[in-house]
Amino acid sequence: NAGVTQTPKFRVLKTGQSMTLLCAQDMNHEYMYWYRQDPGMGLRLIHYSVGEGTTAKGEVPDGYNVSRLKKQNFLLGLESAAPSQTSVYFCASSYKDGGAFFGQGTRLTVV
Amino acid sequence: DAKTTQPPSMDCAEGRAANLPCNHSTISGNEYVYWYRQIHSQGPQYIIHGLKNNETNEMASLIITEDRKSSTLILPHATLRDTAVYYCIVRGLGTGGFKTIFGAGTRLFVKA
Numbered sequence: 001n002a003g004v005t006q007t008p009k010f011r012v013l014k015t016g017q018s019m020t021l022l023c024a025q026d027m028n029h030e031y032m033y034w035y036r037q038d039p040g041m042g043l044r045l046i047h048y049s050v051g052e053g054t055t056a057k058g059e060v061p062d063g064y065n066v067s068r069l070k071k072q073n074f075l076l077g078l079e080s081a082a083p084s085q086t087s088v089y090f091c092a093s094s095y096k097d098g099g100a101f102f103g104q105g106t107r108l109t110v111v
Numbered sequence: 112d113a114k115t116t117q118p119p120s121m122d123c124a125e126g127r128a129a130n131l132p133c134n135h136s137t138i139s140g141n142e143y144v145y146w147y148r149q150i151h152s153q154g155p156q157y158i159i160h161g162l163k164n165n166e167t168n169e170m171a172s173l174i175i176t177e178d179r180k181s182s183t184l185i186l187p188h189a190t191l192r193d194t195a196v197y198y199c200i201v202r203g204l205g206t207g208g209f210k211t212i213f214g215a216g217t218r219l220f221v222k223a
Contacts, residue, residue, distance in 0.1 A: 004154075035213075042198070043155065043213040090154050099145060099157030 002026055006091050006103035013081045013110045021076040021106050023091030029101075031094045032074035033058075034066060036087040037105075043090065049074055081110045115199045120218040123193075129186040131217050133199030136180040143202050144175060146184045148195040149216070155198065158184065189221045 004025045013019055023032065030051050035043040035058075045058030047066040055066045063085060065077045074093075078085060086109050094100040116134040123129040135144065145160040159166055159173045161182075166173045172185040186193055198216040 042215050045213075088152065092155075097143060099160055100147075100155075101157060102154035104154045105152070 004091055004093055004101050004103040006089075006106050008106060009104070010107045011109070013078075013108065015082060015110060017081050018077070018079050019081065019108075020078075021089055021091075021108075023074045023076070023093075023103060025072055025074075025091075025093040025101070027093060027101065028071070029093035029095055029098075030071075031096065031100075032068065033092045033094075033100065034064070034074065034076045035090045035092065036060065036085075037090060038087050046076065046089075081108075083110045086110045115201055115214050117197075117199050117214065117217045119215065120220065122220045122222060123186075123189045125191060125221055125223050126188055129189040129193065129219060129221070131184040131186075131197050131199075131219065132181065133183070134181045135199070135201045138179050138201050144173065144179075144182050145200050145202055146171070146173065147198045147200070147213075148193075149198070150192075150195040155213075158197075189219075191221050191223060193219065194221045195219060 007022045033048040034046040037043050044060045046060055046064050047058050049055045049068040052068055052071040055068055067075045089106045090102050092100040092102045143160050143162050146158040147155045149155045159168055159171050161173045161175055175182045196216040196218050198213050
């Protein structure tokens with residue numbers, strides 16, 4: 001039972017490049033989330049999904065897109081990376097009213 | 112979602128109980144109280160959650176006041192490994208769907 005797995009763990013991008021972060025969960029959770037965490041700050045919700053084929057915006061959605069084509073996967077895309085998107089990205093999943101389980105994070109640097 | 116208020120930091124002696132408070136005076140009837148912690152730069156870890164009854168698991172106890180406007184997370188025998196940022200969040204259904212909002216949390220320092 002791997003829980004929530006994020007790939008890649010580290011990435012350096014140049015401004016304007018695009019990339020996709022992959023999140024996979026094996027707990028059959030309906031809900032999945034993407035957060036970002038900047039140094040010394042709490043987590044901020046980017047996008048979330050309440051089920052396969054559905055997505056919704058969180059607190060800071062600008063510059064990101066997501067897709068949930070399969071229940072176990074939640075993809076976060078950056079179409080044109082900017083230095084302001086340098087951050088640690090966390091994916092999480094949960095049942096509707098249960099606790100959320102987090103991945104170990106992806107450290108992204110945009111230069 | 113209801114907002115929460117936590118002290119920015121707390122100290123606790125190793126082996127003693129750590130009591131972390133959280134105020135959520137605007138909580139509504141269908142909102143749960145959740146606690147998570149984040150050790151250094153790892154992914155947050157779920158600890159416990161409850162609606163209106165006190166809850167206990169292998170990690171901690173959650174005490175929710177009768178009016179549900181505040182709660183306390185209790186780590187019964189704190190160890191150095193419990194040094195972390197603890198987040199109290201209130202989760203429910205909001206406009207446009209479900210969302211989870213994390214605040215600044217409480218930085219707990221467990222000292223030998």
